[in-house]
Amino acid sequence: MHDFKDVEPRNRILELPESIRVLLAKDGLDRDPDEACGALFGRLSPEVITVDSYMPLTNMAENPRHTFTFDPAEWVRCCYTSGLIGIFHSHPTSPPLPSISDMEGLQHFGGLLSLYLIGSKFPANGGAIQDEMPPGTPDGFLLNAYSIARRSNGSYFLENLIMSY
Ligand SMILES: [Zn+2]
Numbered sequence: 001m002h003d004f005k006d007v008e009p010r011n012r013i014l015e016l017p018e019s020i021r022v023l024l025a026k027d028g029l030d031r032d033p034d035e036a037c038g039a040l041f042g043r044l045s046p047e048v049i050t051v052d053s054y055m056p057l058t059n060m061a062e063n064p065r066h067t068f069t070f071d072p073a074e075w076v077r078c079c080y081t082s083g084l085i086g087i088f089h090s091h092p093t094s095p096p097l098p099s100i101s102d103m104e105g106l107q108h109f110g111g112l113l114s115l116y117l118i119g120s121k122f123p124a125n126g127g128a129i130q131d132e133m134p135p136g137t138p139d140g141f142l143l144n145a146y147s148i149a150r151r152s153n154g155s156y157f158l159e160n161l162i163m164s165y
């Protein structure tokens with residue numbers, strides 16, 4: 001396990017349009033009890049991450065209820081599309097917090113991406129960064145947002161991101 005608390009948060013802000021939050025929630029709830037997953041496209045600055053679009057991807061995991069694996073062909077296409085900044089996946093039965101397998105997966109693609117979103121049905125049994133439904137959040141779905149950062153030893157970790165509404 002990685003210790004998230006040994007680095008000062010940089011207070012980067014995430015701009016996530018309500019239209020995209022609705023799409024993420026719909027995908028998460030539509031694919032329940034499997035994990036939904038997909039790619040996020042947008043723009044980066046040192047202070048702000050802006051999401052412009054979301055592309056759902058097929059979850060090819062052997063056990064999609066507990067993990068996600070992108071369809072390789074779909075994922076490669078995303079990697080060659082300009083503006084790929086991050087990924088989203090859902091946790092159908094647990095809070096939207098990074099799991100051990102999420103942190104293992106992050107080590108493989110952390111260098112490609114800046115943004116990591118996890119969504120869960122609300123209430124998510126505690127553990128969410130936001131403990132109240134943010135204004136405009138689609139009913140029944142909670143998102144946690146993280147930026148992907150790199151330690152001096154080359155490993156990747158997740159920092160909490162503040163969402164702006
Ligand atoms: Zn996960």
